[in-house]
Amino acid sequence: MNAARAVIVVLALSVVAVPVAGHVPSFPTDNTSPDSAVAVPDAAKSWSFYDYIEPGEVAYYRFSLTAGERLRVGTFTPDDGSFAPSVVVMSESFDGTDGVPGRVSVPDGMGAVVVTGERPARAEYEPFAPSATYHTASLDRPVDADAAYLVAVYEPDNRSGEVGVTVGYREEFSPTEYLTVPFDLVQVHLWEGQSPLLVVGPFALTVLAGGVLTRRRWADRSRSLVRGALALGALLVLASGVNTAVQTGVALTKTGPTAGVVVTALYVVVPLACGAWALWVAGRDASVTTTRTRAGLAVAALLSVATWAGFLVGPAVLLAVAVTPTRFVDD
Template identity: 60%
Template sequence: MHTTRVTIALVALLLLATPALAHVPTFPEGNTTPERAVDVPDAAKSWSFYDRLAPGEVRYYRFSLAAGERLRVGTFTPSASGFTPGFVLMSPAIEGADAVPDGVVVPDGMGATVVPGERPGSPSYEPFGPSANYHTADLDQPVTRDTTYLLAVYEPADRAGQVGVALGYREQFSLVEYLTVPFDLVQTHLWEGQSPVLVYGPWAVTLLGGVALAWRRRATGLARPFARWVGVAALLVVGTGVSAALQMGLALSKTGLTPGALVTAAFVVVPLVGGGWVAWRLRDGLRPTLGTRVGLALVGVTALVTWAGFVVAPAVVLVAAVAPARFLDPRPDDGTTPFGRRAHGTGDRN
């Protein structure tokens, strides 16, 4: 019955999380000339490029769209300063050319449209991440013919800062992109300028706290080496929930409460509930019953869906769901606890 309740709760929360599966995070480098522009393979697909502008610098992106698709592009920044990036859209399909800012190169045969940046009064909450960003420029229009575009991102006052470029509208991931999202999210928070201690701290604190608690209580459920790996995996999953809660709190402190926080809550609660359930069951051992195996499988799958535990942790939990009973049996062969102490009531008697 307990496993059934956990199942219902996790599935309900995942239904809330689904709308947040949006932009594929990418971190370009060296795209400071049209010749070195980032080649976007599918501009209808949702992308988030986390870039940076040095003083007077321009960043370039190249992509193609077919007739009937939509051109959707925007710029954003986590900076609370006056840094206000805009962009120039260039294409053979654009007739005429606006006066472009200094430093922007318009290739021969292309027209240009300037979309200047405008500083919003307050940041917007991004449930995917989560984060608080200032959206400074945006363009959304239908594509009437097959064409190639060149996008140049600039800052009118030549200020330096972190600039993000959102491109596309179809929410989809390749398998590799999906599996690397947990690592990209960490890099995104570092891109925002957060301290590594703040970014990595939730996992470190969770792991150290879990190990200390297991040591103090002499958790007999961790007697088997494989069970210890499952315990570490559970703590990594819990750490992801703690990290999401911390990042949500930081972002909401800048934006104020918003309905988008309900989506982020799924990425907080699912890892906390799932990883916490596994850790709790490990106190006295993961008895290999059908209910336990179903619960482990559910936690592994939901952890993957919510990018908890850096892929490896949910993989370990899924292996535990089908592992032979001897790997989960809490009774060690030598009668000791997981930390090498002789368990109570065991040992040789003279």
């Protein structure tokens, strides 16, 4: 009973944690003029846009808010140099254009608020990515009337670099956005400037090494195709835990110890535990089709999805085996 309660608690925490603390990632391109500005579909919803600006370039975003909502915009960067992204927020509800850089286009009839970026002393740890970022500018104020906004992101000294733009405050994911986060995180780490080898290498090495060891262990045994698929699905889930652990280490080298790592631990420990257990189930001589084992595989699949493990394929395999007829599973 205690074990069952523990599983329920972990599942609940995994499912709830991401929607209440995450930004929906997006990767804009060709948004260097007001006419080509990124259209933010719901600016009250929390978004993270992973962008890049060339020297002297400006990136634009546009959206609308209604009375009673909040205008919340910010910038961040993974760079540890002097790059300091800044913002100009424009709207017909603002007066004046004092301090707006000449390269920023202000449409007729709009006023502007300028927030010049400042470099923080050290990077801030993001527990759900995990990553280390420098937050340079932010604007947060209530909206008194319905209004349209245009946001310009620039670098005061015309430096180039990766710039992240946050918009909104209501943290929620659609089902599609939630399920595709593992793939988005790969792109986020590449945006940070990491090599592909570091981004996906630990994952690939874990799957390959696990596959070799499993094959050797099964060399003198007969195993069904379904059990082999289960082993692969388990390795995909297990490898996600390893990859997240590596990314946590990379981020902590920039931020130092932080309490946020306790949250990240959930996204390491759960995939490691689920993947290792499912791999053990695939290789043991006992039946895979008992009611308890099937239920365990189903729970492991749900926990893996909740913690973004296995790139959807791993959890899907675990769940598929859980419902596969006995004659196809057991030897």
